Amino acid sequence: MRKLSFAYETSLSFSAPVTDHRFQLRCTPPTLPQQRICDLSFEMDPPCALHTGIDSFGNPVTVGRIADPHDRFSYRVEGIAFVDQGLQRPAPYKPLYRYPSAFTQPGPALLAFAEEVRAGLAGRPWTTAPLEQAAYVMGAVHDRLAYRPGSTTVRTTAEEALAGGAGVCQDFAQVAVAVCRRLGLLAKYVAGLYDAEGATHAWFEVYQGGAWHPLDPTNNCRVGDSYVKIAHGRDYGDCMLSIGVFTGAADQSQTVHAVVRNA
Amino acid sequence: MPDTLLHGLQPLIERRQSINEDLARDGVRFGIYKNGQFHEQIFPYDPVPRVIGADEFDLLARGLAQRVRALNAFLRDIYSDKQIVRDRVIPEDFIYSSSGYLPQINEVMPPAGVYAHIAGEDLVQAEDGTWVVLEDNLRIPSGASYPLIARGITRRIAPEVYAANHVRDNRDYPDLLSEAMDFCSCGGIPVILTPGRYNAAFFEHSYLAELxxxxxxQPSDLVVDDNQLFFVDYAGEKHKVGVVYRRISDEYLDPFCFNPDSVIGVPNLISAYRAGNVAIVNAPGNGVADDKGIYYFVPAMVSYYLGEQPLLQNAPTYLPLFDRDRAYVLEHLDSLVVKDVAEAGGYGVVFGDTLTRDQLADLRDKIKAEPRRFIAQEVVRFRDLPSVDAAGNPCRRMADLRAFVLTGEDTRVWASGLTRYANEPGSMVVNSSQGGGFKDTWVLSR
Incomplete structure (x- = not known):
């Protein structure tokens, strides 16, 4: 068990005022068996009426609309998390997570890579448990992809990232998910925060023994107690931390800052 | 039904040309995209109706209502417990690999529990008189306005025809639609959402709104505020919407939930829907139930959910995914019709008897490589109907029937429907996008 303090802040600034700004945020970590969230605060500027619900994957979602002209839009989430990955509770079997999704649809690169991984696993007949197989996939993905910020966008699919040979945490996670599913494992994409200061993070989970086990392919390690989960789903598309549309001919620039520390 | 029973049809046949002109003037067209260009085409009207006797229609209506009740039960189940999968009546693959299955709206029970408020059931009548269901259209079935407006025109020309032949009035479609919309409304006005005039069925959207x-x-007239859907009128006033009959497909309905590139959707509409603040007609996610592969299982759904014998049959269908079916399909390919489950509008339909040996071998390879992608059916030799050709001479054309089944508090079948006929003698492809026309559907009152 660790006690973490986390803060996550996004701010958008527009070169000219925009109106009719509609948005949807997944930015507040939920309380889960393995993470207890306390003292959660959420601030938004400009202030507006917000509605919070839970989406079909179980993620908290906040929606709203700012009708009046504004040239900046920012929100900040902070709180305390007690995290212990050992407290995972049994979760129902969901075949959904064995099927390809929009961002994890295999193409030639993924099919070939999955076959390589399958051959590698065939040489390790003792690696039979889903979690061990997923850990092997994680290692293979970590070796195959170079970590290179800017080489992909949030819209890059697992297939495209793999074909390009580089990406960021989102790509590492999606390629790992795609390969796991190809091998018949149930795998989920996860978005969240961890104790490296800066941006948000992404990893994946694999289903074994009635519970989900998190793995971090970007760092090639098991997810420990310094990770705060925000959202999960089939792929990035289900876990977008923020999406919005507005009216106005303006350029926008965005800064994101995330921090997780021992509290 | 002997043609001689149609009393007084002659004036309508003689005025075929002017009726078609009236229809065109009223905007009865359909639009298609060809090479990236939008074209509007006349949907040719043939004044010789399809006639369905009173007893025959009652039987048909009971079968259709039963089928749609089962499909609604299936959708409620699939988006909650998925008991039919757990009980191994339907393999999970048919749900999870269906592009129409939307996990984003899992566990969201639509207001009033109805998914398919408007079902367009495509049927043909086999040569022995049996009605056979070819397709269930549960997403945005269009076409009800065509027979409605055609009947309006012909009733003005020859009002006595309908009384003399004891034809049931079909002007209740707007009432059936309103009742279905009112029943699920969450409080507020009803809205019909159209992507705009460059949509194939724009004429129908405006016509139904009027009726x-x-x-x-249009999408820009709707806004979600306080997690509720509002219609913004010409003066900028906001009116709460209780039910939206949307004519925009699921994929484009809400860019925050489905395709983020959609510019014709309403951002956060699904959030308002999830909160129970607005009903969406038809509910999102219905594509999982009108998938060409799922069709195979609809008779099984009737017995599974309703505990009843299905009153209406499917065309004999084979799923190459199942070993035994695949063996049959590969052997009898030259007498079957093969459909690509991902295609619609008459595309991706191949009649085995029209293929060369090489093409057959090709198709066999495709089926072996991707068995889930195809279904195969026995060719139903269906009845042709009396018609008049462009020169005014009597002829016969193959025709299908799209029946409309509406569900509000209960499930009712509209005593009319869209009969589409093939352009060419002997052809069985009746899709309007393939050049076919339509005729009125008379349901007799006795």
Whole structure:
């Protein structure tokens, strides 16, 4: 068990005022068996009426609309998390997570890579448990992809990232998910925060023994107690931390800052 | 039905040309995209109706209502417990690999529990008189306005024809639609949402709005505020919407939930729907139930959910995914019709008897490589109907029937429907996008 303090802040600034700004945020970590969230605060500027619900994957979602002209839009989430990955509770079997999704649809690169991984696993007949197989996939993905910020966008699919040979945490996670599913494992994409200061993070989970086990392919390690989960789903598309549309001919620039520390 | 029973049809046949001109003037067209260009085409009207006797229609209506009740039960189940999968009546693959299955709206029970408020059931009548269901259209079935407006025109030309032949009035479609919309409304006005005039069925959207009194809205007229859907009128006033009959497909409905590139959707609409603040007609996610592969299982759904014998049959269908079916399909390919489950509008339909040996071998390889992608059916030799050709001479054309089944508090079948006929003698492809026309469907009152 660790006690973490986390803060996550996004701010958008527009070169000219925009109106009719509609948005949807997944930015507040939920309380889960393995993470207890306390003292959660959420601030938004400009202030507006917000509605919070839970989406079909179980993620908290906040929606709203700012009708009046504004040239900046920012929100900040902070709180305390007690995290212990050992407290995972049994979760129902969901075949959904064995099927390809929009961002994890295999193409030639993924099919070939999955076959390589399958051959590698065939040489390790003792690696039979889903979690061990997923850990092997994680290692293979970590070796195959170079970590290179800017080489992909949030819209890059697992297939495209793999074909390009580089990406960021989102790509590492999606390629790992795609390969796991190809091998018949149930795998989920996860978005969240961890104790490296800066941006948000992404990893994946694999289903074994009635519970989900998190793995971090970007760092090639098991997810420990310094990770705060925000959202999960089939792929990035289900876990977008923020999406919005507005009216106005303006350029926008965005800064994101995330921090997780021992509290 | 001997043609001689149609009393007084002659004036309508003689005025075929002017009726078609009236229809065109009223905007009865359909649009298609060809090479990236939008074209509007006349949907040719043939004044010789399809006639369905009173007893025959009652039987048909009971079968259709039963089928749609089962499909609604299936959708409620699939988006909650998925008991039919757990009980191994339907393999999970048919749900999870269906592009129409939307996990984003899992566990969201639509207001009033109805998914398919408007079902367009495509049927043909086999040569022995049996009605056979070819397709269930549960997403945005269009076409009800064509027979409605055609009947309006012909009733003005020859009002006595309908009384003399004891034809049931079909002007209740807007009432059936309004009742279905009102029943699931969460409080507020009804709205028909159209993507705009460059949509194949724009004429129908505006026509139905006019007949039901619903506000006709384009995406920019709707806004979600306080997690509720509002219609913004010409003066900028906001009106709460209780039910939206949307004519925009699921994929484009809400960019925050489905395709983020959609510019014709309403951002956060699904959030308002999830909160129970607005009903969406038809509910999102219905594509999992009208998938060409799922069709195979609909008779099984009737017995599974309703505990009843299905009153209506499917065309004999084979799923290459199942070993035994695949063996049959590969052996009898030259006498079957093969459909690509991902295609619609008459595309991706191949009649085995039209293929060369090489093409057959090709298709066999495709089926072996991707068995889930195809279904195969026995060719149903269906009845042709009396018609008049462009020169005014009697002829016969193959025709199908799209029946409309509406569900509000209960499930009812409209005593009319869209009969589409093939352009060419002997052809069985009746899709309007393939050049076919339509005729009125008379349901007799006795």
């Amino acid at each position: 039901t009194g619903a506000a006709l809205a």
